[in-house]
Amino acid sequence: MEMNANDKFGMEKRSGVHLNHHISGVSADCQFGTPSMGAVPANPAIAMSQGVSMISSSSPSVPGVDFFGPGLWSHPANPQNLGFSNAQTNTGASSSIPIGKPVAVSSRGMFLQAIPGVLPPNLSHFPADSAFIERAARFSCFNGGNFSGMMNPFGPSESLTPHPTASRGVTGTQGHKSELNMTEVPRDITVPIDHGSSSGSPLKNQRDKGSYLVGGLSNVSREANFTEVDQEKSTELANAAGNSSSSDLGSKKRKRSNQDMELDQVQRGTQLSMENTKDNAETEQNLEQNSSRPNGKQAKDSTEGSKEDYIHVRARRGQATNSHSLAERVRREKISERMKYLQDLVPGCSKVTGKAVMLDEIINYVQSLQRQVEFLSMKLATVNPRVDCNIEGLLSKDLFQFRGGSSSMIGFSPNMIHPQLHPSQQGLVQPGISGMGSPSDAVRRAMNAQLTVMSGFKEPTPQIPNVWDDELHNVMQLSYSTNPPLNTKELNGKPRDGFPI
Amino acid sequence: MSAFHFLRALSQINKTTPKSSLLLRSRRIRHAAYASMAYTAGRSRLWSRALLRRLQRRSRLRYFSSQRTRAVIAPRRLKAVRPRSGEPSRAEALRRLVPGGAGMDYCSLLDETAHYIQCLSSQVQLMQKVVGSISS
Numbered sequence: 001m002e003m004n005a006n007d008k009f010g011m012e013k014r015s016g017v018h019l020n021h022h023i024s025g026v027s028a029d030c031q032f033g034t035p036s037m038g039a040v041p042a043n044p045a046i047a048m049s050q051g052v053s054m055i056s057s058s059s060p061s062v063p064g065v066d067f068f069g070p071g072l073w074s075h076p077a078n079p080q081n082l083g084f085s086n087a088q089t090n091t092g093a094s095s096s097i098p099i100g101k102p103v104a105v106s107s108r109g110m111f112l113q114a115i116p117g118v119l120p121p122n123l124s125h126f127p128a129d130s131a132f133i134e135r136a137a138r139f140s141c142f143n144g145g146n147f148s149g150m151m152n153p154f155g156p157s158e159s160l161t162p163h164p165t166a167s168r169g170v171t172g173t174q175g176h177k178s179e180l181n182m183t184e185v186p187r188d189i190t191v192p193i194d195h196g197s198s199s200g201s202p203l204k205n206q207r208d209k210g211s212y213l214v215g216g217l218s219n220v221s222r223e224a225n226f227t228e229v230d231q232e233k234s235t236e237l238a239n240a241a242g243n244s245s246s247s248d249l250g251s252k253k254r255k256r257s258n259q260d261m262e263l264d265q266v267q268r269g270t271q272l273s274m275e276n277t278k279d280n281a282e283t284e285q286n287l288e289q290n291s292s293r294p295n296g297k298q299a300k301d302s303t304e305g306s307k308e309d310y311i312h313v314r315a316r317r318g319q320a321t322n323s324h325s326l327a328e329r330v331r332r333e334k335i336s337e338r339m340k341y342l343q344d345l346v347p348g349c350s351k352v353t354g355k356a357v358m359l360d361e362i363i364n365y366v367q368s369l370q371r372q373v374e375f376l377s378m379k380l381a382t383v384n385p386r387v388d389c390n391i392e393g394l395l396s397k398d399l400f401q402f403r404g405g406s407s408s409m410i411g412f413s414p415n416m417i418h419p420q421l422h423p424s425q426q427g428l429v430q431p432g433i434s435g436m437g438s439p440s441d442a443v444r445r446a447m448n449a450q451l452t453v454m455s456g457f458k459e460p461t462p463q464i465p466n467v468w469d470d471e472l473h474n475v476m477q478l479s480y481s482t483n484p485p486l487n488t489k490e491l492n493g494k495p496r497d498g499f500p501i
Numbered sequence: 502m503s504a505f506h507f508l509r510a511l512s513q514i515n516k517t518t519p520k521s522s523l524l525l526r527s528r529r530i531r532h533a534a535y536a537s538m539a540y541t542a543g544r545s546r547l548w549s550r551a552l553l554r555r556l557q558r559r560s561r562l563r564y565f566s567s568q569r570t571r572a573v574i575a576p577r578r579l580k581a582v583r584p585r586s587g588e589p590s591r592a593e594a595l596r597r598l599v600p601g602g603a604g605m606d607y608c609s610l611l612d613e614t615a616h617y618i619q620c621l622s623s624q625v626q627l628m629q630k631v632v633g634s635i636s637s
Contacts, residue, residue: 331608338611345618359591362614366598369621373534374527376628380511381526383635 504627506537511631532556538624548613549620551601 315321319329339358343349346365349358510533518526536556542549585592588607595610596602599617602610 334608335611338608338615342611342615342618345615356589356591359589359595362618363591363594363598366595366614366618366621369618369625370598372625373621373628374531376625376632377531377534378523378527379632380530380628380635381523383632 503537503541503624506540507534507624507627508631510537532560534624534628538620542616542620546613546616547605547609548600548602548617551604555600 315326319325335355339355342362343358346362349361511530514526514529514533518529520526535552539549539552539556544550585607592607592610595614596605599610599614602613605613
């Protein structure tokens with residue numbers, strides 16, 4: 001379907017409208033280039049029309065590309081600032097061009113909208129701030145700039161430069177985003193084309209589009225396009241590849257928490273923005289450099305392709321599209337992330353590099369902690385008989401602040417305690433169990449030193465079911481009930497699994 | 502919260518167990534330490550669930566077992582942690598250390614290890630404080 005420049009322009013506006021609606025929630029401080037819209041250069045328009053036709057004809061399963069193609073390229077967006085507000089005003093005058101995928105738009109818009117709301121909390125290393133979100137939101141609407149300069153020889157997806165680590169290394173958000181965009185966008189474009197059409201010119205047009213996208217898109221537009229296209233692309237990849245590995249991926253990825261999902265999205269977004277900041281020539285150069293300079297990690301991934309995740313993980317440039325390698329890379333990233341966290345946890349491991357040495361350190365540390373527990377329990381066993389009352393005093397002292405009689409506290413049944421302890425763990429006090437709530441607070445305050453460590457746990461404390469209480473009740477009772485005297489054989493039997501029980 | 506649990510268990514142990522059986526006391530105290538630690542961690546963690554299961558099993562067996570049963574469970578044969586592919590060789594040792602580690606994949610093993618280390622260190626601190634307050 002050939003669309004003249006006007007139609008395309010209207011379509012862009014319409015896309016901008018749709019996007020704006022969804023992204024209106026995001027603080028839009030970018031100024032939509034209204035004059036720039038009017039000044040759509042002929043070349044991009046033509047290319048866009050071709051590209052649009054290409055996209056629309058290439059694969060019906062990629063409505064997003066269809067929709068955003070013209071929208072992305074028709075707007076010669078300012079490299080940095082594109083305003084949704086202006087877009088909104090502009091789109092008011094847009095004609096009702098049957099771009100025809102309002103559903104897709106809404107899904108994408110919602111998808112975009114979800115991004116700002118669901119930033120993973122632990123993405124400290126990503127510039128996942130509101131500015132990023134804005135850019136991501138804006139990204140979908142805007143595209144433009146001089147794509148002609150970005151006539152990269154975007155080969156097949158395999159030729160994408162691997163630069164995940166490089167992108168990550170760049171602390172600047174812009175760099176990350178643009179770089180990712182570079183990898184992702186051409187990937188997106190080529191995939192539908194490969195599936196959709198095999199003609200040379202369409203392919204070239206797609207590549208041009210990709211280059212356009214890479215070269216001239218603003219951060220926002222790129223990110224948005226990326227996210228949008230990513231959705232489509234991932235679906236398309238799944239369809240096209242027809243891999244059972246997709247199900248494997250699904251099974252693997254389902255384990256991933258939402259955090260990881262967001263992490264990936266933000267990763268891609270950051271990488272996209274990183275790309276955006278560079279000008280066309282630079283990005284081209286970077287691409288070339290990246291392709292020629294695979295990192296150690298990327299060298300392995302050089303054969304890998306686009307990351308495919310049921311959350312639409314995007315493949316990096318130069319990486320194979322094999323879904324297995326995709327999942328593997330995701331897994332590797334998770335492992336490295338956790339190793340980093342463990343490194344912070346284990347004292348004296350900051351200068352240790354390498355997973356093997358790190359693992360050894362972790363094992364040593366866990367063993368030393370378990371030995372310490374055993375030693376301290378032995379010490380407590382010897383010390384305790386002398387200070388029988390002290391323990392009760394310690395316990396009651398905290399509880400006594402809100403209650404009378406320490407003995408009454410000590411004698412509480414575990415079932416009464418447990419519901420209290422749950423709220424206390426979560427920082428809440430159940431009003432229903434007033435008696436128990438106070439002791440929990442007291443204990444918490446008194447034992448703040450220990451409790452601060454517990455509160456530092458990164459995972460959220462979920463509601464513990466009542467079965468938990470019963471279980472613990474049994475365990476605690478059994479632990480200090482009068483057990484029959486253990487025979488020497490049992491006492492001497494050391495736990496061979498290293499678990500000191 | 503873990504302090505509360507542990508102290509309570511400690512007081513109970515002091516009351517109930519004879520002072521002569523030092524070994525028994527130390528085992529019970531250690532049992533209580535791990536139990537309170539696992540309870541504080543909650544059910545959301547694999548290691549805490551596995552730990553509680555293990556403690557329950559041992560306690561129940563110990564409590565209800567006859568002489569024969571105790572003889573059976575005493576020689577604790579460790580199910581071989583088979584080396585898995587795609588992970589470092591040291592992962593086996595880590596699996597043995599962390600409760601419930603045998604059934605996890607390497608990724609979640611690292612996750613559980615991190616949380617386990619946190620809980621362990623807090624428990625050690627608590628016990629050190631208790632010992633310090635008692636001795637002084």
